[in-house]
Amino acid sequence: MKQLNDFASPLVEKARICLPFKIQTIQWVRENGIELPNGYFMLIWIMAGSGHYRLNLQKHSITINQLLLIRPGQLHDIKFSEGLQGYVIQFTDSFLDADDYGRETAYNHFYQLFGNSQNTIISSELAEDMKDISEIMIKEYSRNNLYRAEILKRYFKIFLIYLYRQLEVVSQPLKQSRNTEILQSFMSLLDRHFREYKMVADYADRLSVTPNYLNEVVKKLTGQPAGYHIRQRVANEAKRQAVHPDNCMKKIAYDLGFCDLAHFSKFFKNATGTNFSDFKKHSAYHQLRPRS
Numbered sequence: 001m002k003q004l005n006d007f008a009s010p011l012v013e014k015a016r017i018c019l020p021f022k023i024q025t026i027q028w029v030r031e032n033g034i035e036l037p038n039g040y041f042m043l044i045w046i047m048a049g050s051g052h053y054r055l056n057l058q059k060h061s062i063t064i065n066q067l068l069l070i071r072p073g074q075l076h077d078i079k080f081s082e083g084l085q086g087y088v089i090q091f092t093d094s095f096l097d098a099d100d101y102g103r104e105t106a107y108n109h110f111y112q113l114f115g116n117s118q119n120t121i122i123s124s125e126l127a128e129d130m131k132d133i134s135e136i137m138i139k140e141y142s143r144n145n146l147y148r149a150e151i152l153k154r155y156f157k158i159f160l161i162y163l164y165r166q167l168e169v170v171s172q173p174l175k176q177s178r179n180t181e182i183l184q185s186f187m188s189l190l191d192r193h194f195r196e197y198k199m200v201a202d203y204a205d206r207l208s209v210t211p212n213y214l215n216e217v218v219k220k221l222t223g224q225p226a227g228y229h230i231r232q233r234v235a236n237e238a239k240r241q242a243v244h245p246d247n248c249m250k251k252i253a254y255d256l257g258f259c260d261l262a263h264f265s266k267f268f269k270n271a272t273g274t275n276f277s278d279f280k281k282h283s284a285y286h287q288l289r290p291r292s
Contacts, residue, residue, distance in 0.1 A: 019148075019149055019152075020040075020092035020094055020095040021089075021090070021095045021152050021156065022040075022088075022089070022091070022141070023087060023088070023090075023137050023138055023141050023152075024087070024138075025085070025086070025088075025138070026044075026080050026085060026086045026087065026088060027084075027085065029078075029080065029088050030079075030080045030082070034088065036078075036240070038073065038237075039072050039092055040072055040090045040092055041069075041072060041090070041092070041093070042069075042070040042088065042090050043067060043068070043069060043087075043088070043089040044067070044068040044070065044078075044087075044088050044089075045065075045067045045068075045086045045087045045088075045089075045130075045134070046063070046064070046065070046067075047064070047065060047085050047086040048064060048084070048085040048086070049062060049081075049083040049084035049085050049086075050062055050083065051080075051081030051082070051084060052081050053078065053079065053081065053084065054078065054080075062081075062084065065121055065123075065124065065127050066119065066121055066122075067120050067121070067122050067163070068119055069119070069120070072191050073191075073233055073236035073237045073240060074232075074236050089134075089156075093188055095153065095156075096153075120166065122166055123166060126162050129162060130159060130162050130163075133155055133158055133159045133162070134159065137152055137155050137159070179217045179220065179221060182207060182209065182214070182217050183217060183218055185207055186203055186226060189203055189206055189207070190203065190229060190230060191233070194230065194233040194234050194237065195237075195255070195256055195257045196257055197230075198230060198257065199211075199230075200214055200215060200225075200227050200230065204226075211226075214226050215227065231267075231270075232271065234256055234267070234271070235268065235271035235272050237256060238252055238256060238264075238268055238272075238276075239272065239279065242276065243283045249261060249265070249277075249280075252264075264276075
């Protein structure tokens with residue numbers, strides 16, 4: 001049985017490019033592939049089936065109602081085994097901003113959510129309601145109707161609220177809200193400036209706080225200090241680019257703001273646990289293997 005978005009016309013598909021929100025079924029992604037643009041968060045919800053998925057060259061077993069939370073730059077390759085059912089949602093930070101009221105309460109803990117967890121299991125009770133919302137979003141996404149972006153934003157907000165209930169992310173006192181605001185601003189700056197700013201002090205200065213305080217706030221809310229997130233954002237982008245055969249180490253290092261290849265090589269090894277050439281060979285091997 002074909003999915004709703006299998007019937008989308010080429011004109012509708014072209015119109016989707018401008019929308020900072022994408023939703024497809026896992027079956028559609030398996031058959032058509034998926035773009036992994038910079039700046040997009042991703043939710044992968046595996047609802048049914050058996051087998052495995054391959055994420056960043058690593059093979060993982062399936063757990064029903066498994067939800068993966070992926071930040072920009074963390075994903076550079078994904079494949080699903082046949083028979084899996086579920087949804088893949090991609091969206092930008094700007095898509096979450098309400099046009100008339102600014103960032104709404106439902107989005108206040110968004111960065112905390114993605115900082116604390118990358119893998120969770122949706123309860124069967126919530127899964128039914130979240131599935132209904134996902135099917136409505138799929139239907140709306142497959143069309144090019146008036147106010148489509150606004151409708152998708154509202155339904156996605158409801159989807160996130162259900163997710164927050166699952167993870168018990170609740171509102172905190174005023175001081176906690178201020179810390180959450182700092183975290184949001186830091187993560188947003190990081191996604192835009194990780195190529196040029198490599199030090200915690202660079203971001204602390206933009207946020208009018210001390211580097212120690214920024215590290216403290218980020219670690220309290222995500223489990224890791226700001227410096228860790230900076231290194232991982234740069235390393236994840238390096239890995240994402242390294243998957244492409246035409247990208248050599250010199251080109252990637254230059255794009256990420258490294259003038260010294262030896263410095264970049266050392267950074268890559270420290271941040272990823274493997275040297276660049278080995279990672280490049282490993283990724284090329286998996287790209288050449290037939291899809292299973």
